[in-house]
Amino acid sequence: MTDHFPMKSARLPALRLPALKLPAFALALTIGAFASAGSAQAQSAVDEGRKLAFDRSKGNCLTCHVIKGGDLPGTIGPELVDIKSKYPKREELVAILHDETERNPLTVMPPFGRNRILTEKEINAVVDFLQTL
């Protein structure tokens, strides 16, 4: 098959489905499979985020924060709980992780994004994890 729009079809695989010919139940199945693949993906991002947050050579957030499920937490920062109600917008969390000195120039929290301690992708995974707390 020659694909004239490789980028587009890669991003939107659903477009390639010959949807018209699919019986309704098959469609439902496909959607179901998609949905669960999606949440599995989300789950693995959360796991990845937790790993990054706890890893001493990565986020090492436990150095300063009590976080559910983490051993030997420090007390320099506030306990990380109810994050979603406190910071409903994920951009706020991304910003805190990217460079908290923008909000509070005297903070002791390291600028994970600015100083490239974590990549953008890693920060996103950590934020996924934070939103489950």
Added chain:
Amino acid sequence: MKLRSAIYLASAALSLALLTLASTLPSDAADKVDPVADAKAFKKFFTDKFPKVKLEDFVNGPYSMNEDLYKQWQDKEQFPPYEFSLEMGKEMFSKPFKNGKTYADCFENGGIGVRQNYPYFDAKEGKVITLELALNRCREANGEAPYSYVRDEMAALTAYMAFTSRGKPMDIKIPDDPRALAAYENGKEYFYTRRGQLNFSCATCHVQSPGERIRAEILAPALGIVNAMPIYRSEWSGMGTTSRRFTTCNSQIRGVPLSPQDDEYRNVEYYLSYVSNGLPISGPGARP
């Protein structure tokens, strides 16, 4: 909220420190450097922040910050883990070099009870001389190879010299010499400057966060922080010199540590010791 107010307090003090820093940068007239006022403000910051801790107790590092730990420490002092080092230091100190001289020949009062005078500013050289540096210079002047600044021999010698000076108030002088004042000021600036991938200054940990846990360790307050050196640390299963502690702190922040006894470290030690004037020498110390 306790934490918030702690942060605000620390922030206020830090901005004060930064303000004074800014106003005393090299471009400004040097006569604005005021170590006497610095030392007073420094003590006030810590005594205000920890009103229950007695001034002379700040020299006990993390133990001064936490009652349970304080009790553990008192128990530990019954059988101090630095005893072996002290013995070794005492023996080394009295054993003559190959040329027949001893360490006592290099120091005032034979090196006994003089820890509180280090570091001092040497007018001939125009630089800060720490105790560790003076010990190695003594060795070299007598034809002996210098010791590593971060290992047991140096720890043993300084442990013994600290022990004979226990209880004496830190007594650092800044002579009327622009170079001495500059050394002090550089040390202060180094102490408050953020660096490394984690963007920490010495003050981030030891001024903004003393008493807090960083992972499992309780951070020592900067006031009196050098009075207990050298220290035995269970985590190291051994002794650590001031040089070892400074370089370890710098690698923790994923910065590149300077070499031991680099000018910058000598200046930081000069600054930290000066602002701790009046607090007793308590070394050698034992830490969890």
